Amino acid sequence: MAYTVLARRYRPQNFDEVIGQDAVVRTLRNAISADRVAHAYLFTGTRGVGKTTLARLLAKALNCEKGPTPDPCGKCDSCRRTQDGDDLDVIEIDGASNTGVDDVRSLRANAIYAPSRSRFKIYIIDEVHMLSNSAFNALLKTLEEPPAHVKFIFATTDPQKVPATIHSRCQRFDFRSVPTLIIADHLAHVCKMEKIKADSDALHVIAREGRGSVRDALTILDQAITVTGGEVRLASVLEALGLAGAERYFLVLDALQARDAAKALAMFDAALNDGVEVGEFLDHLLDHFRSLLLVKLAGLEAPGLDATAEERARFQKQSAAFAGDQLTLALELVGEARYRLRGLPGARPLAELALIQLASLPDFVAIGEALKRLGPVAAGSPSAAADEKKKPDALVSSAAPPHAVETAGETEIVDPGPEDVAVYPSPLGEVAPLGAGEGLRPKTAPTLTNASVPAPLEKPMTSAEQDELRRDPKVQKILKLFDGRIVDMRRRQPS
Ligand SMILES: [Zn+2]
Structure with a gap:
């Protein structure tokens, strides 16, 4: 006997078997x-x-010999023929290949006649948005005054292309993409029925790859069973189906966390060579950062996190290396690149720029935390300690603003005179230059307005001068406080 694919074999035969569309099913039954x-x-x-x-289930329910009933028998001639798609009174039309006005005219001419043996003549028009305008107009006439024995069920993946005049004459049901966990459960059920051994992580990966579509997931499962020889295990599924995707992004994140832009770019290049599209790459990167943030904020069981148990643990480990603010900023950066990419399918540099920026995310340090690290120096002034309590917990960054990677990087040390040592934060949080001579405390309360622009700089210092400045204990203290490093040292322009 010829093999029937799982997607067909496990197509629901009654309303109770439908997965993930509870609201639609309930309304139709009622x-x-x-x-x-x-x-x-x-x-x-x-x-x-x-x-x-x-659509077929509704047709079956309406025409069942024991119906109309929300629980069609599945045994009568009408039920069986509808199920097999060869009932005379249930006419399935593919809108994609019957787009013309003539097709709709013959439908109309045909619709006038009573059903040959059932209660209703039911037209199921798939991909209805593909019909031509004149075809829609012809259809509209039938919809305005439908014969009592006729029902129409239109299906579309693109409702915006269906004219408003059609919309207004139909009851509309929006089918949702089926959540991964529900699909995974269904796959487990199918494997059990098929007596196939499968581990739950493998099924989860397959379900996720279905991206909301039960049918696609079942098709992938079919493939997996064939190539893995009947046992569905995570490693073999990843290998056999080329779904090593998630792994790729864990590695990209490792590179970014190590601030290794070159490595991240090389991995991006490899992804493109493997046929991954730029937008797809950014989508995955966005998903990955989102998962890291979710785990960071809400733990392993974060709601909305789409991952296997093993991946959750890895997300947790990886997220520990990032501050929450870094992850938020990373999401913004990738989201922005993704947005700008729309309509520019070849815009590879956008993704590369994002990667470079991601490899130099600023280290955010809360002011409160920074002062704590400073210890006895800040505590030396009682009023400073008192002020500190009232202050909002603003953020300081020792790294360059991410959108200005071309400027000299991190902590800028200005002027050899220790009185003028200054730390310039990223625009995300402003802190006044820390006067070294005043016990290293902010002169004003930090605010979240844009940072003041540093004074103009010029005249590189000699290396001897730089070395001397590097050894200055106050400079050392500031570097330690902000986990900074010296990128450039210049004399301040006399004002
Ligand atoms: Zn029946």
Whole structure:
């Protein structure tokens, strides 16, 4: 006997078997029970979420010999034929290949006649948005005055392309993308029925790869069973199906965390060579940073986190290396690059710029924390300690602002005179220059306004002068306080 693919074999035969569309199912069942079935429905949603399946189930429920009933028998001639898609009174039309006005005219001519043997003549038009304008107009006439024995069920992945005149004559149901966990449960059920051994992480990866579509996930499972020889294990699934994706992004993040921009760029290049699109790469990177932030904020069981148990543990480990503020900033950077990429499919430099920026995320230090690290020096002034308590916990950064990577990097030490040692924060948080001579405390309360622009700098110092400055204990203290490093030292321009 020919092999039937899982997606077909496990296509729901009654409403109870439908996965992840509870609201739609409940409403349709109620409508059938209350005899309030509309004459036209519009089912919207991405591919493989159950639109056609539910259209057929509705047809079955309406025409079952024991119906109309929300629980069609599945045994009568009408049920069986509808199930197999060869019932005379359930006409399935593919909008993509029957787009013309003539197709719709013949549909109209045909619709006038009573069903050959069932209660209703049911037209299921898939991908209805593909119809031409004249076809829509022809259809509209039938929709305005439908014969009592006719029902229309339209399905579309692109509801915006369906004219408003059609929308207004249909009851619309939006099918949601099915959550990964629900698909994974279903895959486990299918494996059990098929007597196939599968580990839950492998099924989770397959479910996630289905991206909300039960059908796509079942197709991948089919593939996995074939290539892995019947046992679905995580490692073999990743290898056989080329789904090493998640691993790639863990490694990219390792490079970014090590501030190794060159390595991150090389990995990006490798991804492109493997056929990953620029936008896809950024999407995955965005997902990864989001997962890190979720785990950081809400722990391993963070709601909305789409990951296997093993991945969760890895996210937790990796997120420990980043401050929450760094992750937030990273999300903004990648999101911005992704947004600017829209409509520019070849804009590789945008992604590269984002990676370079991500490899130099500023180290945020809370003012309170910074003063604590300073210890006895700050405590030397009682009023400073008192002030500190009132201050908002603003952020200081010792690194260059991420959008200005071309400027000289981190802590800037200005002028050999220790009285003028200054630390310039990133624009995200302002702190007044720390006067070394005044016990290293901020002169004013930090605020979150834009930082003042540093005084103009010029005249590089000689290396002897630089060495001397480097050895200055006050400079050492400031570097330690802000975990900074010296990138450039110049004499301040006389004002
Ligand atoms: Zn039946």
